[in-house]
Amino acid sequence: MKSILESDLFADYRVEEQLAKAFDRKVYLPSGGSLVIDRTEAMVVIDVNTGKFIGKGGNLEETVTKNNLEAAEEIARQLRLRDLGGIVVIDFIDMVLESNRDAVLRRLVESLGRDRTKHQVAEVTSLGLVQMTRKRVGQGLIEAFSTTCDSCNGRGIHIHMDPVKMKAPMPQVNSQSAHHPDVEEESATDHEFHETLNEDRLEVEVTEEKVAAPKGKRRRRAASSGVITA
Numbered sequence: 001m002k003s004i005l006e007s008d009l010f011a012d013y014r015v016e017e018q019l020a021k022a023f024d025r026k027v028y029l030p031s032g033g034s035l036v037i038d039r040t041e042a043m044v045v046i047d048v049n050t051g052k053f054i055g056k057g058g059n060l061e062e063t064v065t066k067n068n069l070e071a072a073e074e075i076a077r078q079l080r081l082r083d084l085g086g087i088v089v090i091d092f093i094d095m096v097l098e099s100n101r102d103a104v105l106r107r108l109v110e111s112l113g114r115d116r117t118k119h120q121v122a123e124v125t126s127l128g129l130v131q132m133t134r135k136r137v138g139q140g141l142i143e144a145f146s147t148t149c150d151s152c153n154g155r156g157i158h159i160h161m162d163p164v165k166m167k168a169p170m171p172q173v174n175s176q177s178a179h180h181p182d183v184e185e186e187s188a189t190d191h192e193f194h195e196t197l198n199e200d201r202l203e204v205e206v207t208e209e210k211v212a213a214p215k216g217k218r219r220r221r222a223a224s225s226g227v228i229t230a
Contacts, residue, residue: 022081022141029074033067037078039142043087046075050093064093065100069107076111085117085136094128105130 010016027035032052038045048071050064075090095101101124108130109121119134148154
């Protein structure tokens with residue numbers, strides 16, 4: 001029997017795995033939906049998404065309501081787990097029926113009843129947002145396990161004095177012969193070298209340069225504009 005001292009309690013109870021999930025800004029719900037938690041200087045913003053959850057029977061209102069009910073329970077848990085405080089704005093998925101909106105708000109209040117930290121939930125705004133406040137007690141989970149980036153000072157972006165040029169998209173070539181690598185002349189197929197000419201029947205002017213070829217096997221490659229012979 002392995003003694004308690006020899007066992008790794010963090011590994012046995014998957015504590016490190018749960019910490020890694022708590023650091024992520026995206027939280028997945030049991031039915032396939034998700035929460036996106038972003039922190040700003042003034043408030044915490046939580047966005048609710050359905051994700052892969054499409055429900056059963058094709059009733060959109062029922063699907064959205066079930067997803068919001070799951071999100072309400074998980075939001076209360078994440079607030080305690082991450083020790084988030086200050087103003088919290090929750091963007092639930094829009095619901096048509098007033099009874100469903102009341103049910104989601106009631107589920108959120110009931111789930112927050114287990115939170116010992118002082119909090120207050122306001123009514124739903126005209127934009128469908130739920131506003132609440134939670135007293136700041138500690139420094140928060142993210143602050144306890146992170147440091148500010150010295151390169152960007154915590155902004156997540158680098159500022160340049162000149163406009164940043166966007167990379168041009170790679171040209172798409174329809175011909176498959178443009179993707180063939182260099183091959184041996186003996187092993188090359190007629191399809192690899194003449195696919196473009198045979199299918200599109202393009203008139204291609206090829207300039208042949210007379211260069212003394214070294215001893216050994218000659219190598220040729222296919223290009224999108226025709227056949228190039230070395």
